Amino acid sequence: MVQNPARRTALVNAAIEVLARDGARGLTFRAVDAEAGVPKGTASNYFANRDDLLNQVGAHIHERLSLDPAGVDPAQPPSRDLLAELMRALYHHISADRTGWLALLELRLEATRRPELRAALTETLRTNLERNVQGRRDSGLPGDDTTTILLYYAMTGLILENLTVPDVLAPFDVDDLIGTFVDRCLAT
Template identity: 70%
Template sequence: MVTNPQRRTALVDAAIEVLARDGARGLTFRAVDAEAGVPKGTASNYFANREDLLNQAAERIHLRVAVGAAEGTETDPRALLTQFMHLLLHRISDDRAGWLALLELRLEATRRPELRAKLTKTLRDNLDTNIEGRRQGGLPGDDLTTVLLYYAMTGLILEHLTLPDVLADVDLDELVADFVERALPGT
């Protein structure tokens, strides 16, 4: 396997674009090479097989949209939590292809046990990171609050990126603020 890390990342990003545009069935080494603008056969030099490429795409998506603790500027814990939720919504909205690729990977995981195991671990680790981030960051609520907000945001983002007209008359930033307020009554 070739080990140029920048090229590998570019190929995984190209795979994410292909997944978002063409679905899992359209993800081939040739399609990734074309999307990345590299010579035919390049992707097959970097990934052992299609499964390897799918697994690396699953990991990469979360890195592309991650919101770091240093990005928060609010001092009030409740306002900081709301700010993080807004940052997440906008980061994912700006990387629509990443989220759509993740949806494709989720569907593909229903047919591929190895991908299901990998994606389950990746998403569980992501949820655990969010729970631990709330604990370490002194944000309000408890672990269940984090889980509720995680899945509220997942549903909102799914609707927003796949059928945006359903929420056309809704201010998404206000809705996110409402999620936080309702998840943290009386705190």
């Protein structure tokens, strides 16, 4: 296998674009090569097979969708308001990368048909959820582990709705909804 990490990342990002636009059936090495603007046959030099490509997309996509906490004021004390601000930042960050989220949805659907991909994606998603739980613990943000899990899935549903059928949410102020999620999850 070829070992140019920048080229591999570019190919994985191209695969994400193809997956979001054309679905899992449209994800071919030829389509990835075309999307990346590289010569035909390049992707096949970097990935052993289609399953390898799907697994690498699954591993990379969460890095691409992760929120960089550097955008949040580190001097701000842990609070309900900070938690709501982080959830809003996450929503807007993921909404800005529509293709990344749609590709993740396609991966989830493809995982229902591919046990190896399901196992890899399950591990990635479980690890992501565990990092969120541990991150809230370490940060001192209010709530408990269940709060984190409830917010994780509330945000997942909100993002899914926004990126697939956005007109459903059009009458609502999404930032207010997110604040309400946080308030209700923290209600004692």
